[in-house]
Amino acid sequence: xxxxxxxxxxxxxxxxxxxxxxxxxxxxxxxxxxxxxxxxxxxxxxxxxxxxxxxxxxxxxxxxxxxxxxxxxxxxxxxxxxxxxxxxxxxxxxxxxxxxxxxxxxxxxxxxxxxxxxxxxxxxxxxxxxxxxxxxxxxxxxxxxxxxxxxxxxxxxxxxxxxxxxxxxxxxxxxxxxxxxxxxxxxxxxxxxxxxxxxxxxxxxxxxxxxxxxxxxxxxxxxxxxxxxxxxxxxxxxxxxxxxxxxxxxxxxxxxxxxxxxxxxxxxxxxxxxxxxxxxxxxxxxxxxxxxxxxxxxxxxxxxxxxxxxxxxxxxxxxxxxxxxxxxxxxxxxxxxxxxxxxxxxxxxxxxxxxxxxxxxxxxxxxxxxxxxxxxxxxxxxxxxxxxxxxxxxxxxxxxxxxxxxxxxxxxxxxxxxxxxxxxxxxxxxxxxxxxxxxxxxxxxxxxxxxxxxxxxxxxxxxxxxxxxxxxxxxxxxxxxxxxxxxxxxxxxxxxxxxxxxxxxxxxxxxxxxxxxxxxxxxxxxxxxxxxxxxxxxxxxxxxxxxxxxxxxxxxxxxxxxxxxxxxxxxxxxxxxxxxxxxxxxxxxxxxxxxxxxxxxxxxxxxxxxxxxxxxxxxxxxxxxxxxxxxxxxxxxxxxxxxxxxxxxxxxxxxxxxxxxxxxxxxxxxxxxxxxxxxxxxxxxxxxxxxxxxxxxxxxxxxxxxxxxxxxxxxxxxxxxxxxxxxxxxxxxxxxxxxxxxxxxxxxxxxxxxxxxxxxxxxxxxxxxxxxxxxxxxxxxxxxxxxxxxxxxxxxxxxxxxxxxxxxxxxxxxxxxxxxxxxxxxxxxxxxxxxxxxxxxxxxxxxxxxxxxxxxxxxxxxxxxxxxxxxxxxxxxxxxxxxxxxxxxxxxxxxxxxxxxxxxxxxxxxxxxxxxxxxxxxxxxxxxxxxxxxxxxxxxxxxxxxxxxxx
Numbered sequence: 026x027x028x029x030x031x032x033x034x035x036x037x038x039x040x041x042x043x044x045x046x047x048x049x050x051x052x053x054x055x056x057x058x059x060x061x062x063x064x065x066x067x068x069x070x071x072x073x074x075x076x077x078x079x080x081x082x083x084x085x086x087x088x089x090x091x092x093x094x095x096x097x098x099x100x101x102x103x104x105x106x107x108x109x110x111x112x113x114x115x116x117x118x119x120x121x122x123x124x125x126x127x128x129x130x131x132x133x134x135x136x137x138x139x140x141x142x143x144x145x146x147x148x149x150x151x152x153x154x155x156x157x158x159x160x161x162x163x164x165x166x167x168x169x170x171x172x173x174x175x176x177x178x179x180x181x182x183x184x185x186x187x188x189x190x191x192x193x194x195x196x197x198x199x200x201x202x203x204x205x206x207x208x209x210x211x212x213x214x215x216x217x218x219x220x221x222x223x224x225x226x227x228x229x230x231x232x233x234x235x236x237x238x239x240x241x242x243x244x245x246x247x248x249x250x251x252x253x254x255x256x257x258x259x260x261x262x263x264x265x266x267x268x269x270x271x272x273x274x275x276x277x278x279x280x281x282x283x284x285x286x287x288x289x290x291x292x293x294x295x296x297x298x299x300x301x302x303x304x305x306x307x308x309x310x311x312x313x314x315x316x317x318x319x320x321x322x323x324x325x326x327x328x329x330x331x332x333x334x335x336x337x338x339x340x341x342x343x344x345x346x347x348x349x350x351x352x353x354x355x356x357x358x359x360x361x362x363x364x365x366x367x368x369x370x371x372x373x374x375x376x377x378x379x380x381x382x383x384x385x386x387x388x389x390x391x392x393x394x395x396x397x398x399x400x401x402x403x404x405x406x407x408x409x410x411x412x413x414x415x416x417x418x419x420x421x422x423x424x425x426x427x428x429x430x431x432x433x434x435x436x437x438x439x440x441x442x443x444x445x446x447x448x449x450x451x452x453x454x455x456x457x458x459x460x461x462x463x464x465x466x467x468x469x470x471x472x473x474x475x476x477x478x479x480x481x482x483x484x485x486x487x488x489x490x491x492x493x494x495x496x497x498x499x500x501x502x503x504x505x506x507x508x509x510x511x512x513x514x515x516x517x518x519x520x521x522x523x524x525x526x527x528x529x530x531x532x533x534x535x536x537x538x539x540x541x542x543x544x545x546x547x548x549x550x551x552x553x554x555x556x557x558x559x560x561x562x563x564x565x566x567x568x569x570x571x572x573x574x575x576x577x578x579x580x581x582x583x584x585x586x587x588x589x590x591x592x593x594x595x596x597x598x599x600x601x602x603x604x605x606x607x608x609x610x611x612x613x614x615x616x617x618x619x620x621x622x623x624x625x626x627x628x629x630x631x632x633x634x635x636x637x638x639x640x641x642x643x644x645x646x647x648x649x650x651x652x653x654x655x656x657x658x659x660x661x662x663x664x665x666x667x668x669x670x671x672x673x674x675x676x677x678x679x680x681x682x683x684x685x686x687x688x689x690x691x692x693x694x695x696x697x698x699x700x701x702x703x704x705x706x707x708x709x710x711x712x713x714x715x716x717x718x719x720x721x722x723x724x725x726x727x728x729x730x731x732x733x734x735x736x737x738x739x740x741x742x743x744x745x746x747x748x749x750x751x752x753x754x755x756x757x758x759x760x761x762x763x764x765x766x767x768x769x770x771x772x773x774x775x776x777x778x779x780x781x782x783x784x785x786x787x788x789x790x791x792x793x794x795x796x797x798x799x800x801x802x803x804x805x806x807x808x809x810x811x812x813x814x815x816x817x818x819x820x821x822x823x824x825x826x827x828x829x830x831x832x833x834x835x836x837x838x839x840x841x842x843x844x845x846x847x848x849x850x851x852x853x854x855x856x857x858x859x860x861x862x863x864x865x866x867x868x869x870x871x872x873x874x875x876x877x878x879x880x881x882x883x884x885x886x887x888x889x890x891x892x893x894x895x896x897x898x899x900x901x902x903x904x905x906x907x908x909x910x911x912x913x914x915x916x917x918x919x920x921x922x923x924x925x926x927x928x929x930x931x932x933x934x935x936x937x938x939x940x941x942x943x944x945x946x947x948x949x950x951x952x953x954x955x956x957x958x959x960x961x962x963x964x965x966x967x968x969x970x971x972x973x974x975x976x
Contacts, residue, residue: 440505
């Protein structure tokens with residue numbers, strides 16, 4: 026059915042895009058009056074859309090279970106009383122009235138930043154009701170009327186817009202009858218500067234003047250800022266979008282342009298009508314008006330792909346265009362369902378809150394997530410663009426075609442897309458070795474957050490809309506992606522693909538619960554998927570698999586294993602809460618290091634496993650490839666067997682870095698010592714793998730933050746320089762002919778880490794190269810700029826800072842601005858740090874980039890204190906001008922590395938008196954981390970100092 030749908034949509038798109046009709050409307054015709062006229066060239070394909078509507082409404086939505094699984098408050102760290110209070114405060118929209126179709130018209134003014142709009146919404150009334158409730162906020166609504174199925178028009182008795190609850194309540198008397206009808210209304214709003222809803226994005230014109238595009242960002246609950254709507258993911262409908270825009274601007278929406286007509290009353294304006302969308306959620310609707318260039322290409326099956334860029338940057342979209350035209354066919358084949366829209370637009374937006382947004386058929390991106398400048402972009406940036414494009418296009422199926430029923434199941438969207446983006450990039454760019462990077466970039470991030478007391482389950486109850494932003498975190502994305510990867514490995518790729526096809530086919534154009542996914546995968550694999558995966562999604566945390574006993578019987582290795590919840594806080598290890606996982610365990614041996622020697626499903630606290638054909642001198646490792654989402658704790662004699670295999674690189678890269686990460690996590694949790702991990706890291710001095718070095722660098726970076734609060738910090742930095750010296754010598758500063766993608770990334774990683782350890786030779790060379798760069802004698806290649814900028818700034822004076830800010834101000838390349846912003850925190854002089862902090866919230870820095878500057882300053886001991894005080898002094902500015910997710914990131918990165926209980930109490934008191942909705946969980950996690958840092962430092966201070974005294 027879906028391939029036929031796609032063909033239908035594509036046939037509709039062949040309607041002429043430029044209408045030849047000439048309007049006879051009066052020049053004084055208002056938008057409201059214009060709405061009552063028709064354009065003969067804009068007839069809709071009613072047969073096609075009726076088919077879609079019948080598909081959606083002829084089958085009642087029945088979840089897998091009669092009610093949603095209840096959240097276990099003990100596991101979720103939320104009291105019954107608090108949960109009940111939240112439920113009493115927030116109620117979802119009534120189900121008595123449901124939208125079927127929106128006819129939406131908008132007229133934005135790019136000079137006054139106001140917009141006016143009107144809409145006619147076809148509704149289905151399921152039971153008699155005296156009210157219609159829908160979402161709206163920051164809008165003025167007027168001229169409301171209801172037309173019933175007989176054609177009779179009803180004027181509401183009254184209507185009120187509750188800004189706090191974001192509900193527009195429309196009262197009718199008598200009650201509305203059961204059946205179909207339409208709700209008509211007009212409204213006005215503001216193109217805000219808050220990076221949400223319908224907002225303005227600033228860019229420079231050809232003469233350096235400020236200009237603005239009008240763009241949208243509706244996920245999670247901001248469509249209601251652009252037009253009154255049923256702004257919940259399960260309340261899907263179709264949309265006819267019409268935009269009244271300047272003729273010299275590009276107008277885009279989810280579907281292709283249907284026709285363009287003249288706007289009577291202003292010869293500079295045009296009326297752009299778009300084709301009707303499929304049934305979709307409001308958060309996926311999008312429209313853009315602005316100045317853009319574009320590149321165009323087609324997939325092998327004929328889907329038009331365009332990449333829209335700022336004017337003059339068209340060629341920077343070529344890499345993303347190549348990726349998109351190859352990604353869509355890959356997903357078509359993998360899912361067994363063709364992409365259902367006739368076009369795919371990717372648009373670079375100057376001011377953009379997140380990395381990207383998967384609006385169906387009109388995906389929006391921050392410039393740094395879409396544009397690749399062959400002269401200015403680093404290997405890391407190129408890889409990032411490939412990953413983000415892969416992620417967002419995966420959503421076209423997983424999230425758009427099939428959508429979670431409510432935000433509790435957000436992870437269905439984000440976790441799955443996180444997993445598939447790596448699968449896609451591995452297919453397109455095998456030289457990236459992307460699955461190895463998955464462990465450091467995704468898997469470990471999930472584990473680091475999920476061991477906290479203030480973590481949350483993958484499936485977390487969402488009540489207030491402000492809570493939604495908080496779960497766009499490493500649990501929904503990274504843990505979600507990691508459990509999908511573990512499940513994929515457990516059931517195998519063939520059954521996984523089959524299950525995905527069952528799931529997407531069964532639920533296309535509708536909404537699902539997590540259980541629907543498990544049911545499809547169980548059906549495909551004949552394995553107890555639901556039973557297993559429920560233990561991973563409905564309780565927070567993950568297990569620590571401890572090797573309790575090791576015995577050798579002939580050529581058999583016998584392991585006694587236990588599982589318990591892994592806590593970052595050692596005081597919680599003896600908690601009485603019940604945690605148990607069904608854990609797919611795998612094992613490898615020294616005889617075949619890259620192969621799985623044994624598999625078993627651990628469904629109880631203790632398990633004895635026999636691994637055959639293992640000689641006494643050979644090692645046995647749990648979790649080869651770091652596929653399982655758990656930590657492993659080995660006895661010291663087992664760890665000793667691993668050291669030679671690490672040094673010789675006999676053990677595969679994923680297993681080498683997995684061992685280091687597990688031991689470091691145990692150190693942080695008080696189950697091993699800092700000296701243990703410092704000793705282990707010496708085995709990596711001859712390492713040559715980028716991702717393994719990335720893991721080593723992450724560990725040393727975290728230790729560097731902690732050790733900055735000791736009197737032997739210089740000894741630690743000396744230790745760090747020794748670990749990285751050999752690889753720095755081997756790589757040097759100059760790229761070698763025909764070197765690979767990962768080699769370029771490794772050189773950048775190593776030089777950046779040596780700068781953080783105050784290596785004088787690295788700083789000296791950075792200064793030499795910077796002087797040549799700013800004098801335009803020799804340009805620094807993009808892969809080296811981050812290290813050079815940080816190296817120069819680490820010994821900077823006022824002149825150096827001025828030169829760096831000059832680079833920032835003169836470039837129009839956002840990647841280059843990002844590099845400078847991230848480097849500014851390397852400055853050590855307090856008076857210069859204060860200048861950087863002031864710069865961060867100036868009009869010179871885009872709101873999304875303020876975070877980068879503040880985080881960079883907060884990465885040093887002195888900078889952290891200054892950044893925290895700066896945030897407190899400017900708290901109202903941050904609250905009023907930045908999205909909650911931006912504020913949450915600032916909070917996390919400038920406070921979580923403090924190390925005293927006094928500071929934890931100070932932070933707690935501040936946020937008790939200064940509320941920042943949508944950041945509450947982040948604040949609690951950061952306070953918890955401060956307490957953990959203090960305990961860690963006290964626990965290991967003497968022993969670490971003793972270990973490092975020789976350096």
